[in-house]
Amino acid sequence: MKEKVAHFTEKQYIKEQLRPSKLFFMHNLSTNFRLFLDITKSVFRSQINTDNNFKFYPRKPKFSDCEILALTLAAESIGIDSESYLFGKLRSDYSADFPQLIHRCNFNRRKKSLGSYLQQLNQYLSSQLNEGENIFIVDSVPVPVCRIVREKSSKICKEKFETAPDKGYSAVNKAWYYGYKLHLVTSVKGVFHSMDLSRASVHDIRYLDDIKCSGLNNCTLVGDKGYLSKTHQIDLFSTAKIELKTPMRSNQNNKEPVEPVFKRVRKRIETLFAQLCDQFMLKRNYAKSVAGLSVRILNKITAITCLQFINKQNNRPLNHLKYALAF
Numbered sequence: 001m002k003e004k005v006a007h008f009t010e011k012q013y014i015k016e017q018l019r020p021s022k023l024f025f026m027h028n029l030s031t032n033f034r035l036f037l038d039i040t041k042s043v044f045r046s047q048i049n050t051d052n053n054f055k056f057y058p059r060k061p062k063f064s065d066c067e068i069l070a071l072t073l074a075a076e077s078i079g080i081d082s083e084s085y086l087f088g089k090l091r092s093d094y095s096a097d098f099p100q101l102i103h104r105c106n107f108n109r110r111k112k113s114l115g116s117y118l119q120q121l122n123q124y125l126s127s128q129l130n131e132g133e134n135i136f137i138v139d140s141v142p143v144p145v146c147r148i149v150r151e152k153s154s155k156i157c158k159e160k161f162e163t164a165p166d167k168g169y170s171a172v173n174k175a176w177y178y179g180y181k182l183h184l185v186t187s188v189k190g191v192f193h194s195m196d197l198s199r200a201s202v203h204d205i206r207y208l209d210d211i212k213c214s215g216l217n218n219c220t221l222v223g224d225k226g227y228l229s230k231t232h233q234i235d236l237f238s239t240a241k242i243e244l245k246t247p248m249r250s251n252q253n254n255k256e257p258v259e260p261v262f263k264r265v266r267k268r269i270e271t272l273f274a275q276l277c278d279q280f281m282l283k284r285n286y287a288k289s290v291a292g293l294s295v296r297i298l299n300k301i302t303a304i305t306c307l308q309f310i311n312k313q314n315n316r317p318l319n320h321l322k323y324a325l326a327f
Contacts, residue, residue: 052065073299115295118295122301130191136187139223140182141181141277163199167201168181183197190269197294221245
């Protein structure tokens with residue numbers, strides 16, 4: 001009896017290779033977890049104990065502090081920003097890889113408490129990537145917490161009046177929104193340097209006062225027309241030797257054209273914002289408190305910095321984030 005020989009067309013062959021049992025390396029949560037765990041342990045090797053914790057616990061936890069950070073970053077890097085979905089995925093598909101998995105509520109509480117170490121990790125990696133940079137970009141992006149029609153009834157992030165969200169206007173979308181505003185400073189490469197979260201009604205120019213204390217000095221800072229201020233321009237240069245470059249308004253006297261190089265530089269941060277909103281779902285909010293929202297945003301930004309660091313180690317384009325784990 002002759003054996004049947006399977007003949008695949010090109011499309012059938014590709015479909016066979018992409019079956020769920022042959023997932024790409026970049027979507028393997030367990031493998032990515034180990035990769036981010038190695039990065040975390042190497043950065044904090046002088047701050048962690050033998051159990052990979054930042055402090056002593058009377059009862060040794062099932063998950064170490066480094067593992068909490070690594071799992072958070074690994075999930076964010078492949079587009080899982082819901083903890084309910086993440087833990088459901090771990091129990092159904094990765095139960096053998098995570099036999100000592102802790103409860104989701106415990107994971108959430110410890111993740112918030114480790115926010116300062118998440119920031120340290122981001123600052124350390126970004127300083128490595130931004131070494132020698134002297135041109136930076138400043139801009140802001142809206143972070144809505146709910147729809148504008150729910151402004152009065154929403155109780156999200158309202159634990160304190162000083163940090164409660166409010167209504168602001170997005171010039172890009174030409175619409176009002178309810179929530180916060182994320183201020184970012186990045187290098188020309190697209191690597192984050194510093195950030196801050198303010199209420200939506202706060203003007204962009206107010207963030208320039210915080211930049212003086214961010215460690216930025218002896219550099220050029222490029223912004224849009226929202227940062228146009230002669231007073232702040234002089235203040236930045238006199239205190240931190242930061243030269244602020246912004247386009248002038250059409251009705252200003254002695255208007256000078258913007259150098260083409262600065263127009264190209266501005267596109268870098270716009271692309272980065274698009275990646276934050278699309279791939280990392282910045283505007284999708286599950287947090288109920290300001291602390292939770294801040295850690296969620298910091299986690300997304302740190303995940304991007306880690307992917308850029310992985311790309312640099314593998315001699316790949318720095319901002320090809322979707323392919324950073326496909327090696």
